[in-house]
Amino acid sequence: MGKYKQDCVETKVYSESHQNQPVSDDSKEGKGKRLWKKVKYQLVEYHSLPGYLKDNEYIIGHYRSEWPMKQILMSVFSIHNETLNVWTHLIGFFLFLSLTIYTAMKVPTVVDFPSLQHLPDVLKNADLHKLHADLMTCLPSLPNMSDLHRLREELKTSLPSTDLLPSLSSWHIVELLTNCLPKRFSHSNSTDVCVLMSMKEDVANIIAPLLMRPITRWPFFAFLGGAIFCMLASSTCHLLSCHSQRVSYIMLRVDYAGIAALISTSFYPPVYYSFMCYPFFCNMYMGFITLLGIATVLVSLIPVFEKPEYRAVRASLFFGMGLSGVAPILHKLILFWHQPEALHTTGYEVLMGAFYGIGALVYAMRVPERWMPGKFDIAGHSHQLFHVLVVAGAYTHYRAGLVYLKWRDLEGC
Structure with missing residues (x-):
């Protein structure tokens, strides 16, 4: 029994002396840094925020406060x-x-007209002289065009060379295509209809890309x-x-x-x-x-x-x-x-x-x-x-x- 008590006392003394042994500085520093990072970068509640971060008191938690940039x-x-x-x-x-x-x-x-890259082919296939004659015949049927006479004179001299085309207004060309030419359709035989339909397509293909510029x-x-x-x-x-x-x-x-x-x-x-x-x-x-x-x-x-x-x-x-x-x-x-x-x-x-x-x-x-x-x-x-x-x-x-x-x-x- 005396031997058992002596062994217990020696064990307790050894244990206490072992626990009190100094820990290395490096180990202490490493544990301290890990603990500080764990605490520092936790989300905090509204009452813990500095004044400049307090904006909405109804959002209670999950705030980041003064974290490093990384x-x-x-x-x-x-x-x-x-x-x-x-x-x-x-x-x-x-x-x-x-x-x-x-x-x-x-x-x-966004305006769905033929691309300018196809214009050379259209110009090559279009009969501009015939187009000129048809338009000159068609122009008198255009209603309420204040500059009709000026347009006729410009067409006489400019249409075959297409110099006029960029200067025409979109209202003119819409009237030419939608008002003038359909009237010719209703008073022509089948052969003329085909010709005029071809002419109408040529007009649209030639003028639209030049006229409808974004x-x-x-x-x-x-x-x-x-x-x-x-x-x-x-x-x-x-x-x-x-x-x-x-x-x-x-x-x-x-x-x-x-x-x-x-x-x-x-x-x-x-x-x-x-x-x-x-x-x-x-x-x-x-x-x-x-x-x-x-x-x-x-x-x-x-x-x-x-x-x-x-x-x-x-x-x-x-x-x-x-x-x-x-x-x-x-x-x-x-x-x-x-x-x-x-x-x-x-x-x-x-x-x-x-x-x-x-x-x-x-x-x-x-x-x-x-x-x-x-x-x-x-x-x-x-x-x-x-x-x-x-x-x-x-x-x-x-x-x-x-x-x-x-x-x-x-x-x-």
């Missing part, structure tokens, strides 16, 4: 309360980048550029703002500039293509919306506007920019009430405004998260809905732009 960039593939904010507009960025490339490659052929595209590409910049700026802002107060300040300024750029450039296609034949109104409306966009960006640079209590002011400022487009749209309807394209594009623009307006309202009201705080931290909160509605509105406007291009390509001024 971890922030990698977090684009992890789950937190900004993941969908990043990806909704990152997908929008790639969408509009693809639409820009598609527009540059395909949209100039109008300038820069207002449309300005809008696409504004959309691309807005989507990329917003996505970058939501990804990087948690790094530091300085980075957050810069990213918010860039984000506001992107929103202002999207709203401003959204008015370029409707204003330019609606009033391209009215330079005074075109310059007035485009100048006004451009200055308003610049003013909005400058006001957004003032630090006081980044505070959460000014959320409604920020939303109202951008909402007001959108409302400024009502005047040119109403003016367009007054000028072109008889044009189906005017009504078609206005329908798209009303839908676009609805998307933007509802998005701004959801953002300002912070719904649905204000009804159930903490339930929409990861998915479904107001900012994510706002992003989806912005992408939907911008795409709707893209569709309206295609209608404008086709309309003006066909009719010009």
